[in-house]
Amino acid sequence: MRHPYRAAFAVTVTLLPLAAFAQTQTPGPPPGSSDAGKKPEVHITPKEAEALFKSVDEIQGFAAKDSGLHSSRPVKKVLITRDAVTKYLKQKFDEDEGAKRMERSEIVLKKFGLLDRDFDLKPFLLSLLTEQIAGYYDNKTKTINLLDWVDAETQKPVMAHELTHALQDQHVDLTKWGDQGLKDIAKNVQQDNAHIKNDEVDTTREAVLEGQAMVVFVDYSMKDTGRTLADVPEELMGRMKDMLSGTESSPVLARAPLILQQSLLFPYANGLTFEQSILRRSGVQKAFTGVLDDPPVNTSQIMHPESYLTKAPQPLIHLADIHPVIEKDYTPYDVGVLGEFDVHMLAELFAGPQMADALAPAWAGGVYYAALKKNAPATTGNLGLLYYSRWKNTDSAESFQKLYTAQLARKYSGLQRRKDDEKEGEEVYSTSEGDVLVSTMGSGVFTCEGFPLEMARKLREQITSNQGEGPTRLALQPLSAPLVTGFARLGAMKAGIHAAERYTQSLAPTGE
Numbered sequence: 001m002r003h004p005y006r007a008a009f010a011v012t013v014t015l016l017p018l019a020a021f022a023q024t025q026t027p028g029p030p031p032g033s034s035d036a037g038k039k040p041e042v043h044i045t046p047k048e049a050e051a052l053f054k055s056v057d058e059i060q061g062f063a064a065k066d067s068g069l070h071s072s073r074p075v076k077k078v079l080i081t082r083d084a085v086t087k088y089l090k091q092k093f094d095e096d097e098g099a100k101r102m103e104r105s106e107i108v109l110k111k112f113g114l115l116d117r118d119f120d121l122k123p124f125l126l127s128l129l130t131e132q133i134a135g136y137y138d139n140k141t142k143t144i145n146l147l148d149w150v151d152a153e154t155q156k157p158v159m160a161h162e163l164t165h166a167l168q169d170q171h172v173d174l175t176k177w178g179d180q181g182l183k184d185i186a187k188n189v190q191q192d193n194a195h196i197k198n199d200e201v202d203t204t205r206e207a208v209l210e211g212q213a214m215v216v217f218v219d220y221s222m223k224d225t226g227r228t229l230a231d232v233p234e235e236l237m238g239r240m241k242d243m244l245s246g247t248e249s250s251p252v253l254a255r256a257p258l259i260l261q262q263s264l265l266f267p268y269a270n271g272l273t274f275e276q277s278i279l280r281r282s283g284v285q286k287a288f289t290g291v292l293d294d295p296p297v298n299t300s301q302i303m304h305p306e307s308y309l310t311k312a313p314q315p316l317i318h319l320a321d322i323h324p325v326i327e328k329d330y331t332p333y334d335v336g337v338l339g340e341f342d343v344h345m346l347a348e349l350f351a352g353p354q355m356a357d358a359l360a361p362a363w364a365g366g367v368y369y370a371a372l373k374k375n376a377p378a379t380t381g382n383l384g385l386l387y388y389s390r391w392k393n394t395d396s397a398e399s400f401q402k403l404y405t406a407q408l409a410r411k412y413s414g415l416q417r418r419k420d421d422e423k424e425g426e427e428v429y430s431t432s433e434g435d436v437l438v439s440t441m442g443s444g445v446f447t448c449e450g451f452p453l454e455m456a457r458k459l460r461e462q463i464t465s466n467q468g469e470g471p472t473r474l475a476l477q478p479l480s481a482p483l484v485t486g487f488a489r490l491g492a493m494k495a496g497i498h499a500a501e502r503y504t505q506s507l508a509p510t511g512e
Contacts, residue, residue: 001108001199001200001336001337001338001339001342001368041082041149042149042151043148043149044079044148044149044150044151044152048151048152049079049148049152051152052079052146052152052155052156053077055152055156055159056074056075056077056144056159056163057074059156059159059160059163059220060074060075060163060166060167062160062216062220062223063160063163063164063167063216063220064167066215066216066219066220066228066284067164067167067212067215067216067284067288068284068285068288068289069164069167069168069170069171069288069289070167070170070171071167071170072170073170075137075142075143075144075163075166076141076142076143076144077143077144077145077146078143078144078145078146079146079147079148080145080146080147080148081148081149082147082148082149085130085133085147086130089126089129089130089133090126093122093125093126099122102121102122102125103378104185104333104334104370104378105121105334106121106122107333107370107378107379107380107383108333108334108368108370108383108385109259110380111370111380111383111385111411111449111450112346112368112385112387113346113349113350113407113410113411114257114258114259114345114346114349115257115259116257117380117411119257124252124256124260125260127252128252128253128256128260128264131250131251131252131253132250132252132253132264133147134147134150134158135147135150135155135158135159135162136162137162137163137165137166137169139165139169139174139175140175142166142169144159144162144163144166146159156220157217157220157221158217160216160217160219160220161213161214161216161217162213163216164212164213164216164217165209165213168209168212168213168292171289171292172292172293174209177205177292178202178205178206178209185332185333185334186332186335187332188321188323189319189320189321189322189323192319192335192369193318193319195335195336196316196317196318196319196335196336196337196367197316199336199337199339200297200298200299200337200339200341201297203263203266203267203299203339203341204295204296204297204298204299204301204302205295206267206271207266207267207270207271207274207296207299207302208271208274208275208291208292208295208296208302209267209271210267210268210271210272211267211268211270211271211272211273211274211275211276212271212275212287212288212291212292214268214271214272214275215229215272215275215276215279215287218272229276229279230276230279230280230284232276258345258348258349259345259349262341262345262348263345266299266302266341270299270302270303270341271302273305274296274301274302274303274305274308275287275291277305277306278290278291278305278308278309281305281309282309296308297314298314298337298339298340299339299340299341299342300314300339300340300341300363301314302341303340303341303344303360304361315363315364315365315390316365317337317365317366317367317388317390318466319335319367319369319463319466320462320463320465320466321462322369322459322462322463325455325458325459325462326371326384326451326455326459329373329374330371330372330373330374330384330451331371331372331374332371333370333371333372333378333383334368334369334370335367335368335369335370336367336368337366337367337368338366338367338368338387338389339363339366340360340361340363341360342366343359343360343363343366343389343400344356344357344359344360346404347359347360347400347403350403350404350406350407351403351406355399355403359396359399359400359403362391362392362393362396363389363390363391363392364390364391364392364443365389365390366387366388366389366390367387367388367389367463368385368386368387368388369385369386370383370384370385370386371383371384371451372384380433380450381432381433381434381450382450383450384434384448384449384450384451385447385448385449385450386446386447386448386449386451386456386459386460386463387446387447387448388444388445388446388447388460388463388464389444389445390443390444391443391444391445392443393443394442394443396443397440397442397443397444397445398440400445401438401440401445404438404445404447405427405438408429408431408436411431412429412431412432412433412436413431413432414430414431414432415429415430415431416429416430416431417429418430421453425439425440425441426438426439427439428453431449433449433450434449434450434451434452435448435449435450435451435452435453435456436448436449436450437451437453437456437457437460439460441464444464446460446463446464448460
């Protein structure tokens with residue numbers, strides 16, 4: 001699924017849950033003063049900026065040696081102000097293409113119940129990203145952007161992270177590698193399935209980029225200890241992932257909806273554990289240049305690195321040509337995949353983390369399709385949404401069906417079950433936004449919300465009859481470059497900067 005902030009941006013900058021922003025906090029005014037509670041912002045002096053710029057080449061050399069990524073040229077650098085960052089973000093939010101894509105994502109996420117109906121995504125997301133950006137490498141201008149309000153020592157580990165992106169860019173050209181997605185709405189079945197095949201590539205490739213940069217960040221932070229991430233016992237990686245997934249250091253992120261928290265942190269937390277697993281099992285070359293040259297294809301492979309290393313078959317559901325059924329009354333709006341990561345978020349939101357951890361690994365593919373009533377404004381009430389998922393066993397399919405049905409009352413007012421209208425294996429409901437059909441067929445679950453009941457049944461018949469048994473070997477198929485949907489990175493994000501710093505400090509020798 002296209003996640004909210006990626007839908008808004010088609011640029012290459014980074015979000016980094018790393019570590020050192022605690023060092024930038026300075027004492028505030030004394031209690032009782034008119035400015036109590038406010039902390040003055042400290043800006044880098046010209047002398048400090050000069051010293052920081054001099055360290056770029058040295059840190060780039062460290063990143064190149066640590067990653068094995070060849071450094072073919074120096075990287076441009078610039079010091080930017082907070083106002084410049086805010087202006088940059090607002091400009092990206094106001095671009096027509098990004099705004100339209102974010103609007104589509106917002107409506108579909110609300111229809112799924114992943115965002116509340118009254119949540120206003122754009123201003124919240126702008127506030128969140130403004131708070132979080134801690135510096136970024138822009139692959140379009142080949143420039144590392146450092147922040148003038150963060151002290152120089154704090155920025156050095158962040159530079160190691162960002163300069164890794166510069167080295168990645170020199171190896172694969174990030175503009176082509178991570179920003180070549182289909183940006184238009186799919187208009188026919190061929191375009192539908194092209195979107196489906198590549199829908200998770202943006203999230204997956206971003207996890208590769210951020211995971212590699214996190215490895216270098218941690219290694220740079222531990223360079224005085226004589227240790228590297230490859231030395232860290234595997235049993236400690238769970239603690240690192242938990243720390244990187246935390247929101248304690250970010251007031252805005254802490255109050256964000258679960259999907260914003262997790263989709264923002266996934267590339268860093270899961271990307272790091274993926275990369276460390278490859279690093280420990282196959283070495284530096286495979287973990288860096290090897291993964292860039294042959295990247296994973298979906299979030300399931302990021303969450304289960306062994307499936308990437310073994311080239312295990314990956315599930316891929318094909319969508320039948322449903323356009324003749326819907327296009328008399330509806331226009332195409334969105335199509336894509338609900339991958340294992342999306343299912344984990346949905347299950348956690350609806351039933352808690354234990355259910356999410358138990359259910360998500362049983363995911364075996366899932367596709368959604370959304371269509372908007374003709375000549376109607378884009379609202380959840382005017383949107384029809386179907387979702388077909390496959391599971392590794394019937395028990396998991398039934399568990400997901402129960403979980404999904406149980407939250408209908410939270411999404412819709414006026415929910416009433418219509419048992420008289422049901423056929424075998426169906427649950428049929430009336431809601432404030434139209435009919436809802438839920439049915440389980442063996443290891444498959446089909447849901448349809450907002451489409452009239454008879455149309456929903458036709459759609460179910462077409463989609464379920466189109467599926468073969470067994471997974472498609474997606475992992476072995478070359479991706480079509482023009483279809484890769486990468487919305488890359490949005491600047492170094494500070495939410496996990498505290499976490500990574502705490503973690504690397506915990507790995508330092510104790511002197512015993």
